[in-house]
Amino acid sequence: MQEELNKPIDNNKLVKIRKAIIEFADEKDGIKDGLINDPTTLEISDELLYQAGLDKDEIRTLRKIWQGPTDQNGKSLWFSIEPTAPLDVLASNKGPLPIPVDYLKYWIKQDPNFDWKTLGYNGFENYLNESIELFRPIMGTDNPDLSQFKKLGGKMIIWHGLDDRHIAPRGTIQYYNNVLKIMGGKDYTDNFIKFYLAPGVDHCNGGDGPDKINGFESLVNWVEKKEVPTRLIAKKIENGQVTIQRPLCQYPEKTIYNGKGDTNNLENFVCQ
Structure with missing residues (x-):
């Protein structure tokens, strides 16, 4: 910018x-x-x-x-x-967000004095390609082939806040869709991986939306009690009180209000 x-x-x-x-x-x-x-x-x-x-x-x-x-x-x-x-990560007289700048300095270039402004017109593309080459084998998480995970009996619940200011939710959407493509479609993958999007929720938590999500509890119950999750429950808690409560529907379904009654009553929403 x-x-x-x-x-x-x-x-x-x-x-x-x-x-x-x-x-x-x-x-x-x-x-x-x-x-x-x-x-x-x-x-x-x-x-x-x-x-x-x-x-x-x-x-x-x-x-x-x-x-x-x-x-x-x-x-x-x-x-x-x-x-x-939120766009406040874009507005700073001190320069861009420190996280990618420091990653470039200390991980990619391994030079604490490197000036990001010298990257030039094609800088980001080169930066991205270098990062993939150096670190994808070590910590890459984009492999959609989860056949071994499934074979070992693994269960996975993924959720992503749609107002995340740091990590683009469309990247997670793409990953999940790649899993479906590689692993044989939703009917086949539904018994070991579920994906949910959380409206109004920022990076892992915070934001205007309900950010207290029972994902871990649902995962434990899925593994230990064989209770297969369909919807997750998301709550916004302020001063000890639940101010917003919504069901989260499994992607690509959306949470739809039926138009009647209390919007904090989970029964007034459907997944479609």
Whole structure:
């Protein structure tokens, strides 16, 4: 972003943009609760961004961020965060987020004095390729062939917050879909792997959505009591009180409100 504008977008603008996007899409799922059920389907107009205070250069820059990194031919290299995710990680006069900068310095280049600004136009593509070559054999987690895991009787529950500001949920969606493709489809994989998306939830926890999720409890019950999970239960707890409660449906199903009754009553939602 700094390369595009020579400065970060003002954080107050980014906060206002996110608020405008959530207000625009909030009631599409039938509930006005500040949570977007599926931000991956949103289409954000330039007009909305103009009204939120961005100029044309800032809009172009933000769209490039939402698009995610590409190679010199415009081919996607990886995913970006969703438009409902907090954008404050992009706004810093001190430079970009320290995590990727330090990873580049200490892991890839192994030079604490390396300046990320010397990467050049194709820098991210080279950075990504170097990272894959060096560390995929050691800690890569993208192998969708889970046949040995299944053979050994393993069970897996994956969930990802849709407002994660650090790790793009579409990457996890792609991984799960790759597992289905490699392992014979959902009917075959359903007896050892389940995947859920959590609207409004940030990186592992936090955010506006219900982030206390009974995933581990469900996994234990699946393994030890043979209780196969269908829906997970997500709660937002503030000052010891449950303020939001929602079921999480197994991907690709979505949690749909039936339009009647208390929105914290789990029985008023269906998976479809």
